[in-house]
Amino acid sequence: MTAIPLPYRVVETRPETADTVTVRLEPVHEALPPFAPGRFAMVYAFGVGEAPVSVAGILPDGGLLHTVRAAGAVSRALCALAPGAVVGMRGPFGTGWDLPLAAGDDLLVVAGGIGLAPLRPLVQAVLAAPQGHGRLNVLIGARTPDDLLYRGELDGWARPYCGITVDRPGAGWRGRVGVVTTLLDEALFSPAGTTAFVCGPEIMIRATARDLLHRGLAPDRILVSLERNMHCATGHCGHCQLGPLLLCRDGPVVGYERAEPLLSVREL
Amino acid sequence: MGTATTDSACVLDRDGLDALVRVLRARGRTVVGPTQRDGAIVLAELESAAELPYGWGVELEGGHYRVIRRDDEAAFAHSAGPQSWKNFLLPQRVRQWTADRGPDGELTVRPERHDPASYAFLGVRPCDLRAIAIQDRVLTGGRHKDDAYRARRDGAFLIAVECTEPGATCFCVSMGTGPAAGPGYDIAMTEVLDGAGHRFLARAGTAEGADVLAELPHRAADPATRTAAHEAVDAAAGRMGRTMPPVDLRALLAGTLDAERWNDVASRCLTCGNCTMACPTCFCTTTEDVTDLTGDHAERWSRWESCYDLDFSHLSGAGPVRASGRSRYRQWMTHKLGTWHDQFGSSGCVGCGRCIVWCPVAIDITEEAHALHQEALDKDSPS
Numbered sequence: 001m002t003a004i005p006l007p008y009r010v011v012e013t014r015p016e017t018a019d020t021v022t023v024r025l026e027p028v029h030e031a032l033p034p035f036a037p038g039r040f041a042m043v044y045a046f047g048v049g050e051a052p053v054s055v056a057g058i059l060p061d062g063g064l065l066h067t068v069r070a071a072g073a074v075s076r077a078l079c080a081l082a083p084g085a086v087v088g089m090r091g092p093f094g095t096g097w098d099l100p101l102a103a104g105d106d107l108l109v110v111a112g113g114i115g116l117a118p119l120r121p122l123v124q125a126v127l128a129a130p131q132g133h134g135r136l137n138v139l140i141g142a143r144t145p146d147d148l149l150y151r152g153e154l155d156g157w158a159r160p161y162c163g164i165t166v167d168r169p170g171a172g173w174r175g176r177v178g179v180v181t182t183l184l185d186e187a188l189f190s191p192a193g194t195t196a197f198v199c200g201p202e203i204m205i206r207a208t209a210r211d212l213l214h215r216g217l218a219p220d221r222i223l224v225s226l227e228r229n230m231h232c233a234t235g236h237c238g239h240c241q242l243g244p245l246l247l248c249r250d251g252p253v254v255g256y257e258r259a260e261p262l263l264s265v266r267e268l
Numbered sequence: 269m270g271t272a273t274t275d276s277a278c279v280l281d282r283d284g285l286d287a288l289v290r291v292l293r294a295r296g297r298t299v300v301g302p303t304q305r306d307g308a309i310v311l312a313e314l315e316s317a318a319e320l321p322y323g324w325g326v327e328l329e330g331g332h333y334r335v336i337r338r339d340d341e342a343a344f345a346h347s348a349g350p351q352s353w354k355n356f357l358l359p360q361r362v363r364q365w366t367a368d369r370g371p372d373g374e375l376t377v378r379p380e381r382h383d384p385a386s387y388a389f390l391g392v393r394p395c396d397l398r399a400i401a402i403q404d405r406v407l408t409g410g411r412h413k414d415d416a417y418r419a420r421r422d423g424a425f426l427i428a429v430e431c432t433e434p435g436a437t438c439f440c441v442s443m444g445t446g447p448a449a450g451p452g453y454d455i456a457m458t459e460v461l462d463g464a465g466h467r468f469l470a471r472a473g474t475a476e477g478a479d480v481l482a483e484l485p486h487r488a489a490d491p492a493t494r495t496a497a498h499e500a501v502d503a504a505a506g507r508m509g510r511t512m513p514p515v516d517l518r519a520l521l522a523g524t525l526d527a528e529r530w531n532d533v534a535s536r537c538l539t540c541g542n543c544t545m546a547c548p549t550c551f552c553t554t555t556e557d558v559t560d561l562t563g564d565h566a567e568r569w570s571r572w573e574s575c576y577d578l579d580f581s582h583l584s585g586a587g588p589v590r591a592s593g594r595s596r597y598r599q600w601m602t603h604k605l606g607t608w609h610d611q612f613g614s615s616g617c618v619g620c621g622r623c624i625v626w627c628p629v630a631i632d633i634t635e636e637a638h639a640l641h642q643e644a645l646d647k648d649s650p651s
């Protein structure tokens with residue numbers, strides 16, 4: 001499961017934005033072991049290469065959703081896949097979002113850009129078992145209104161709060177403009193009993209965590225999903241090191257009490 | 269003539285060494301050991317023990333390597349050469365799998381078959397014995413195993429030779445890896461060359477090692493040979509060319525990420541990556557995906573890659589995480605001496621000195637460690 005890719009067929013593709021596509025995959029024969037929110041797969045585009053991609057949806061029939069932004073050779077090839085195409089899949093890899101840690105807590109789900117993809121299955125898990133926690137707040141930042149993912153689903157996520165803000169408004173945008181942390185003023189949570197789940201560009205993660213600490217969240221209640229170059233996902237290629245961590249193994253989801261001192265060293 | 273067992277030592281003469289290579293080859297093993305070739309002592313397949321570098325030594329310094337004629341016939345009086353055993357256990361390029369795409373888009377992935385040569389490594393220095401154990405831990409000690417490495421490693425028979433002639437760049441004593449052989453060998457030997465002749469005190473570490481020894485012409489270890497062997501190894505411990513500062517290196521490296529010294533070393537380092545290629549524990553690889561002309565046959569290869577490559581830490585959109593040479597040298601050295609402990613439960617440095625010898629500008633990991641230590645001391649007690 002972890003060394004040799006298993007064939008998965010693309011059964012559906014859904015364009016999310018101009019450069020981002022959600023693909024639904026089903027195993028051709030054997031399925032990988034079950035995924036959990038926050039974990040990732042190595043997805044192989046035939047002849048082009050592999051990329052680490054978080055699971056964006058875990059379907060009851062063994063199917064998986066991945067939302068991929070075209071950023072380079074492999075991700076472009078994945079975005080260009082048509083239904084019927086076959087990819088190779090390895091996984092699941094990495095630490096997931098620790099939802100049990102947040103039992104009874106208010107939840108802050110904070111996403112920047114494609115960072116919403118790994119948070120989507122977490123939100124779905126929360127919505128499926130609403131009695132396990134307090135209030136669910138989803139805070140989404142996007143570059144422009146056109147870069148917003150999962151548009152049709154967001155209304156159902158406001159339990160009670162789902163806010164959206166953009167960096168650059170387009171014509172006709174009536175919503176908020178500004179960084180995602182500005183939404184924290186609207187979210188409904190009591191800091192002493194809140195767990196935050198944060199994914200996005202690293203500067204967004206650091207700014208968000210700083211704000212949350214300032215508002216009284218404990219560092220180990222701020223879970224962040226980090227990104228580094230990854231080739232093997234099995235802890236053998238050395239690329240995903242962040243100081244003492246191998247992020248394919250010890251991450252990508254890391255508590256901020258561990259991440260903070262590492263992220264504050266330049267070029268670590 | 270006695271029967272060697274795992275706890276009894278015996279003595280081999282040079283004809284015993286000849287027989288050792290013969291016996292191992294007869295058992296179907298590819299014997300690899302040191303031999304003098306083109307001005308270096310390299311590791312290569314040996315057809316007979318006559319190819320060992322009898323009478324050759326090495327002169328080592330930062331950025332300097334030269335073979336020299338010795339005035340005796342010692343076979344193992346040389347320290348680490350340009351290669352290490354990882355060249356055989358973790359080859360530079362390895363095909364991981366092949367894949368074919370059928371007419372209907374169907375994907376068939378075929379794992380590589382792992383039937384590697386069954387190696388016998390003759391002349392594994394104690395530091396390198398530890399380096400093999402460290403790579404074992406990295407590649408097969410975690411949740412995911414590298415099966416190809418495991419197969420090569422399981423098939424390998426290790427003959428350690430303790431060090432009696434450390435090089436000027438050696439510091440195994442500081443790293444606790446030599447000059448006596450630690451665990452992990454099938455056979456360990458100590459070369460003795462004195463008035464009583466040229467011989468090898470040998471002991472088995474495994475049943476197979478004992479089997480092999482029993483097949484060789486040997487005699488029970490005599491007290492004089494034992495004493496001479498132990499004294500030679502003890503003396504070697506006192507003749508290390510380099511030392512590490514006598515502090516907790518992991519803590520030193522964790523506490524000096526912002527040191528001024530990194531700028532100093534960065535001004536000298538060419539980020540050429542030689543140190544990573546020569547290091548017996550450096551394991552980092554990258555992947556290559558290739559297709560043939562039809563486009564329907566693809567292969568996945570892994571090959572050595574260096575953390576000094578700018579692309580190593582590349583992130584789409586963001587570029588390299590470690591853009592400066594300073595951050596790349598720091599990554600390498602803090603990984604070797606510090607964060608390796610966090611990741612794999614030991615140091616990543618065995619004190620073999622290769623990185624010092626093969627650095628084109630003579631950057632010396634021990635000198636850098638001493639400088640970091642000094643800078644930390646100065647910071648703690650400003651005068």
Ligand SMILES: Cc1cc2nc3c(=O)[nH]c(=O)nc-3n(C[C@H](O)[C@H](O)[C@H](O)COP(=O)(O)OP(=O)(O)OC[C@H]3O[C@@H](n4cnc5c(N)ncnc54)[C@H](O)[C@@H]3O)c2cc1C
Nearest residue numbers: 051052053054067068069071072073074075229230583584
């Ligand atoms: C744990 C994890 C989860 C991720 N989840 C998603 C997701 O759900 N959706 C999504 O769109 N993207 C995700 N990414 C980012 C995605 O993996 C990269 O965009 C992708 O690898 C870029 O490869 P490329 O060949 O398309 O780009 P190129 O820029 O052409 O890649 C060049 C080289 O850099 C390496 N590389 C470049 N960027 C990255 C990167 N970010 N991570 C690892 N290797 C990289 C590639 O392996 C390749 O060798 C995730 C990354 C990680 C680490």
Ligand code: SF4
Nearest residue numbers: 547617618620621623
């Ligand atoms: S870091 Fe240098 S001295 Fe240490 S094991 Fe590697 S090559 Fe040898």
Ligand code: SF4
Nearest residue numbers: 537538540541543627
């Ligand atoms: S330390 Fe020396 S060998 Fe290593 S990258 Fe720098 S110049 Fe090259």
